[in-house]
């Protein structure tokens with residue numbers, strides 16, 4: 252029998268209790284992993300053990316896929332009207348809303364993000380995404396296609412079957428919803444792996460899904476490590492599609508596994524190094540505020556973080572002064588204090604200087620930089636630490652909001668994803684040259700442009716190679732608007748109607764009205 256995690260929150264912003272099982276959620280029940288191990292879940296605010304969750308294995312993935320397939324063949328997929336799928340999804344969204352404070356508190360505790368952001372961004376975003384796709388559940392249809400007088404043709408958009416979903420730790424519930432929403436609305440059953448660092452909110456959602464009334468086997472959550480559960484999902488012969496959000500390194504592994512196994516469909520939402528171009532004719536105070544949000548939201552742990560800020564020489568000093576002043580005043584500390592803007596990074600792994608990336612468990616592939624490592628590399632390469640650049644406090648994984656200036660284009664801090672509260676501010680003079688610099692990375696996830704001159708803003712936006720383009724704003728996502736990247740930032744789109752295309756297969760029906768052979 253799996254253990255239960257019970258936590259009494261007695262904080263300035265939330266008082267209440269949360270309690271849910273910490274097992275794998277398979278076929279509508281919480282169960283222990285077949286091999287019986289557990290994973291420690293650490294509180295990033297103090298580095299101490301919060302709880303343990305069951306450690307899944309490839310055998311548990313096999314069992315989850317079997318249960319999911321059975322549900323798909325009997326009570327879900329084509330056997331369940333879209334209106335009923337939508338009803339259950341709306342019910343789940345309502346339950347999340349009723350429990351919003353509790354869910355936000357669990358997310359804040361496990362991830363280290365401020366409770367106010369967890370509630371206002373993560374949980375509110377999750378609810379709106381589930382509602383958005385619930386509305387689509389009974390509106391997914393094909394079309395008739397004209398060919399000739401003796402033929403009727405039409406298409407059916409069918410669910411794929413069992414789909415795998417691998418979720419990261421930066422927005423655990425929100426990234427779950429981006430995958431869960433379109434998959435379930437379209438009639439698929441899911442086998443989902445949360446990050447081993449942040450599994451708690453997914454388990455709480457699993458508990459709420461029982462109350463919502465989802466049939467057993469439709470939603471399966473297998474907690475575990477990437478190298479076991481994640482690989483088992485991407486290699487599985489009966490999983491028809493895998494959706495992944497995380498590092499480009501793991502994205503490559505997933506594509507390889509998908510190709511080697513059953514050529515499953517793959518969508519990947521990977522890294523970014525998004526440029527933010529601030530022209531001299533912008534509203535400077537607004538540009539500063541958005542730039543702050545662009546890079547420091549979620550402590551910079553966002554693939555769409557506007558981490559490279561290019562500022563026109565004419566306003567560079569003014570912008571930098573204002574930006575620095577605001578960054579200095581972002582309150583770092585306890586996620587449950589009312590005025591906290593940023594808490595700790597999610598884990599010791601993300602905080603520390605470098606992580607040894609192992610291939611096949613033993614061969615050293617490379618020494619991967621993490622946030623403090625990137626800060627050190629920026630200093631060593633000769634960039635100027637204009638603000639921060641150090642740990643905050645003595646425990647947990649806090650990093651002070653940091654600004655680098657005088658960075659050269661080829662430095663690692665300018666080219667690689669840091670995934671922490673680290674802004675690189677660069678001066679530019681020429682519009683064409685800044686577009687060239689902005690595009691000169693392996694990533695193409697997002698970009699922002701600030702100008703009151705609409706021609707200049709749109710001309711620049713046209714030339715930037717990015718999946719999301721923000722004009723006079725930054726780091727914005729919306730349930731209705733597709734999100735995803737060009738280049739090595741990924742494949743496919745999540746959110747919006749576009750995401751549904753990745754969860755349906757198109758069947759073409761030809762009806763012969765008399766053509767003889």
Ligand SMILES: NC(=O)C1=CN([C@@H]2O[C@H](COP(=O)(O)OP(=O)(O)OC[C@H]3O[C@@H](n4cnc5c(N)ncnc54)[C@H](O)[C@@H]3O)[C@@H](O)[C@H]2O)C=CC1
Nearest residue numbers: 418419445446476477481482497498501520521554668670
């Ligand atoms: N695009 C995004 O939103 C995210 C990007 N990242 C980037 O990745 C960097 C490293 O963070 P990590 O936590 O190490 O990311 P990661 O890519 O290792 O982890 C993301 C998810 O993939 C799983 N995973 C790991 N190895 C796997 C494998 N071989 N097969 C299948 N699934 C696997 C993990 O268990 C987790 O659920 C970050 O510094 C950041 O640059 C990380 C998280 C989210």
Ligand code: BAL
Nearest residue numbers: 496552553554555556
């Ligand atoms: N990974 C999608 C949202 C973000 O990280 O910005």
